[in-house]
Structure formats: C-alpha cells, structure tokens
Amino acid sequence: MAVIISGKEVSARVRSEVKAECEQLKSKGICPGLAVIIVGDDPASKVYVNNKKKACADVGFVSEEYALPAETTQEELLALVEKLNHRPEINGILCQLPLPKHLDEKAVINAISPMKDVDAFHPSNVGRIMIGDYHFLPCTPAGVMEMVHTAGIEVSGKNCVVIGRSNIVGKPMAMLLLHENGTVTICHSKTKNLKEICSNADILVAAVGKPKFVKGDMVKEGAVVLDVGINRDENGKLCGDVDFEEVEPKASYITPVPGGVGPMTIAMLMKNTLMAAKIQNNIE
Ligand code: GUN
Numbered sequence: 001m002a003v004i005i006s007g008k009e010v011s012a013r014v015r016s017e018v019k020a021e022c023e024q025l026k027s028k029g030i031c032p033g034l035a036v037i038i039v040g041d042d043p044a045s046k047v048y049v050n051n052k053k054k055a056c057a058d059v060g061f062v063s064e065e066y067a068l069p070a071e072t073t074q075e076e077l078l079a080l081v082e083k084l085n086h087r088p089e090i091n092g093i094l095c096q097l098p099l100p101k102h103l104d105e106k107a108v109i110n111a112i113s114p115m116k117d118v119d120a121f122h123p124s125n126v127g128r129i130m131i132g133d134y135h136f137l138p139c140t141p142a143g144v145m146e147m148v149h150t151a152g153i154e155v156s157g158k159n160c161v162v163i164g165r166s167n168i169v170g171k172p173m174a175m176l177l178l179h180e181n182g183t184v185t186i187c188h189s190k191t192k193n194l195k196e197i198c199s200n201a202d203i204l205v206a207a208v209g210k211p212k213f214v215k216g217d218m219v220k221e222g223a224v225v226l227d228v229g230i231n232r233d234e235n236g237k238l239c240g241d242v243d244f245e246e247v248e249p250k251a252s253y254i255t256p257v258p259g260g261v262g263p264m265t266i267a268m269l270m271k272n273t274l275m276a277a278k279i280q281n282n283i284e
Pocket residue numbers: 094095096097098119139140168265
C-alpha cells in the first residue's frame with residue numbers, strides 16, 4: 001500500500017502561500033499580472049488556459065487573455081509578445097503550446113523576455129537551470145519536486161529514472177533530480193532494457209504520454225512513483241502514464257491521476273508569476 005501524494009492538497013497550500021504574498025505586494029502598490037496567449041481552438045489548450053485564468057483570479061493576480069485566431073501570422077504574434085514585453089504591469093507572459101503548424105514555436109519562445117518567461121522555456125532560462133542558477137523552473141517538473149519535498153522524500157543518492165525526454169518535462173525533470181544529488185537515468189523510445197532500468201529505480205518519473213504505460217513488473221518494491229501523464233483510457237476515463245491498479249500496491253509513494261501532478265503545474269505557474277513580479281519590482 002502506497003502513500004498517495006495529493007496534488008490537490010499540495011497545490012492548495014502553494015496557492016494559498018502565493019495568495020498571502022500577493023496581498024503583501026498589493027499593500028506596496030504592486031499587483032502581479034500574467035498575459036496568456038492562445039492561438040487557434042485546440043480544446044485541451046482552451047481548458048488549460050481557462051484554468052490558468054481562474055487560478056490568477058483566485059490568488060489575486062490580474063490576468064489578460066489573448067485568444068488569437070488560428071490564422072494569426074508569425075509577425076502578428078511576435079508583435080503582441082513584443083508589446084507585452086514592454087508593459088511594466090505585465091510580469092509574466094505565457095504562450096500556450098502547441099501552436100498551429102504554420103507558426104514557429106521556437107521563435108515565439110525566444111521572443112518572450114527571459115524575465116517574463118514564467119514557463120521557463122526561453123533558452124536563457126533553460127541554460128540557467130542547467131547550471132543551477134535560475135529564477136524560474138518549468139512548472140510541471142517544479143510541481144513534481146514540490147510534491148517530493150512535501151512528502152519528505154530524500155533524493156540524494158537515489159536511483160532516479162525519468163521516462164520521457166521532452167524539453168518541457170523529461171529533460172528539466174532529470175536536471176532537478178540531479179541538482180538534489182540523485183543518480184539520474186533518462187529513458188526514451190530508443191531505450192533498450194526499459195523494464196530492467198525502471199525496476200532499478202528508487203524514484204520513477206513517468207512522462208511518456210501513453211496511458212498506463214508503466215506496469216507493475218516495471219516497478220521495484222518500495223519505489224516512489226511520480227506520474228506526469230494525463231491521458232484517456234480505452235473507456236475515455238482520465239488516467240496517467242502509470243497503471244495505478246498494478247503499481248500502487250508495490251510503491252511506497254505514488255501520485256494519482258487526476259489530482260496528482262496536474263494541479264501542481266498551475267500552482268507553480270502562480271509561484272513563477274509572483275517571483276517575476278518581485279524581481280521586476282526589485283523586491284528581495
Ligand atoms: N502546453 C502543455 N504544457 C504547457 C505548459 O506548461 N506551458 C505552455 N505554455 N504550454 C503548454
């Protein structure tokens with residue numbers, strides 16, 4: 001029987017801390033502001049963006065949504081980013097990914113001022129994470145680490161296996177575990193002996209994007225299992241990258257889906273936006 005790490009509880013705590021700090025900033029005449037850009041009408045992106053807006057209102061931030069039509073040009077999008085870069089009351093800028101195919105995601109990420117890049121996707125922020133000298137951490141890996149810390153799990157010296165090597169989750173996740181002295185292995189679609197490598201993990205992070213990919217026989221007895229996936233199973237029900245029924249009995253700690261890593265991502269976005277407002281106003 002595993003201890004279930006509730007992302008609902010941990011994210012509520014993080015958000016209430018952000019809310020309290022936001023009130024303090026407001027007493028100094030500063031109100032954190034987040035601009036969220038969404039291009040086109042991808043239904044999942046719309047849900048995420050709505051949740052981000054709601055979270056802003058909940059912690060006391062101002063948010064502005066820029067819902068642009070799918071046929072927006074690269075020039076129009078870059079012009080908007082540039083305008084937002086120069087507005088002092090906007091502390092964070094987020095462009096929801098994926099963008100429609102005709103737009104160049106890399107160029108858009110590069111155009112966001114690194115000081116307002118609350119997703120931590122800009123190459124300069126990615127580089128800062130690599131050397132351990134950062135302001136912002138990408139929201140999902142930061143959320144996973146927040147859950148690990150809250151549960152009192154020690155990373156130092158542990159075998160950590162991350163399945164998935166995306167720029168948004170897998171790679172930065174591996175780096176954060178390394179910063180805490182984990183011995184880190186990154187697995188991906190070309191990895192040989194995946195089952196054997198995963199079975200050696202004390203801490204296993206699943207960020208593959210495949211429903212119930214991690215089975216019971218891939219997990220060591222007593223492992224910590226952190227599930228970043230959000231998928232639909234064959235019955236259309238939300239599920240993670242981990243087969244919860246099979247894995248939970250073997251794990252010491254596990255994050256559920258839904259109610260695990262998902263809510264943490266938005267809580268960490270709020271934390272990054274607060275940090276951006278503080279930095280831009282020379283506080284701390
Ligand atoms: N698409 C999926 N996850 C994310 C995220 O964390 N930030 C942005 N901007 N887009 C995403």
